[in-house]
Amino acid sequence: DIQMTQSPSSLSASVGDRVTITCRASQSISNFLNWYHQKPGKAPKLLIYAASSLRSGVPSRFSGSGSGTEFTLTISSLQPEDFATYYCQQSYSTPMHTFGQGTKLEIK
Amino acid sequence: EVQLLESGGGLVQPGGSLRLSCAASGFTFSSYAMRWVRQAPGKGLQWVSVISNSGGSTYYADSVKGRFTISRDNSENTLYLQMNSLRAEDTAVYYCARDRSFDSSGYYYVGNDYWGQGTLVTVSS
Numbered sequence: 001d002i003q004m005t006q007s008p009s010s011l012s013a014s015v016g017d018r019v020t021i022t023c024r025a026s027q028s029i030s031n032f033l034n035w036y037h038q039k040p041g042k043a044p045k046l047l048i049y050a051a052s053s054l055r056s057g058v059p060s061r062f063s064g065s066g067s068g069t070e071f072t073l074t075i076s077s078l079q080p081e082d083f084a085t086y087y088c089q090q091s092y093s094t095p096m097h098t099f100g101q102g103t104k105l106e107i108k
Numbered sequence: 109e110v111q112l113l114e115s116g117g118g119l120v121q122p123g124g125s126l127r128l129s130c131a132a133s134g135f136t137f138s139s140y141a142m143r144w145v146r147q148a149p150g151k152g153l154q155w156v157s158v159i160s161n162s163g164g165s166t167y168y169a170d171s172v173k174g175r176f177t178i179s180r181d182n183s184e185n186t187l188y189l190q191m192n193s194l195r196a197e198d199t200a201v202y203y204c205a206r207d208r209s210f211d212s213s214g215y216y217y218v219g220n221d222y223w224g225q226g227t228l229v230t231v232s233s
Contacts, residue, residue, distance in 0.1 A: 098155065102153070
């Protein structure tokens with residue numbers, strides 16, 4: 001199985017900050033990488049697919065980059081509704097799409 | 109509007125069985141692969157099982173292989189997960205999710221664009 005590792009596991013930031021979350025794959029996955037966020041008690045929501053393609057309706061302050069084994073999710077200016085847990089997911093080894101362990105983004 | 113509504117969760121003793129359902133509406137159910145993803149309390153997301161749009165192909169995580177069975181009824185727009193020989197470590201919120209193929213630069217990328225609200229399965233004596 002392809003292992004996905006996110007860093008950091010948790011992050012404190014303020015409204016308006018720029019933040020970056022990293023996801024590393026145990027082998028090359030090209031750009032078959034998705035990003036989700038999840039708020040407490042709610043289902044995850046898809047933000048980005050193909051490493052850098054923004055899902056329709058997702059604010060442009062979210063961006064993704066990377067290929068191969070290293071990927072990043074950047075939020076350019078944090079909004080109050082962005083405080084959540086973020087997960088990466090590989091879709092290279094289809095259909096066994098494994099997730100990273102999550103990064104909890106908290107208000108400083 | 110796309111909706112996925114899980115049901116069937118609850119408290120079950122170790123070794124017991126449970127059947128989860130996911131009722132789909134608002135889209136052509138038979139056109140999409142579907143999957144179950146679970147989340148243990150305070151933990152991350154883990155894919156459990158996937159079924160092709162026709163139901164002809166199924167896949168399982170090693171942790172549930174031989175104990176869980178995924179199926180679907182395209183005439184009833186419903187996805188199922190039969191869970192047998194349940195263990196304490198199966199305790200989790202179980203989500204159903206739709207697999208959507210996104211076209212980008214001539215390639216197809218699969219992501220889970222719609223999820224249900226989740227149903228809690230607790231395995232405990």
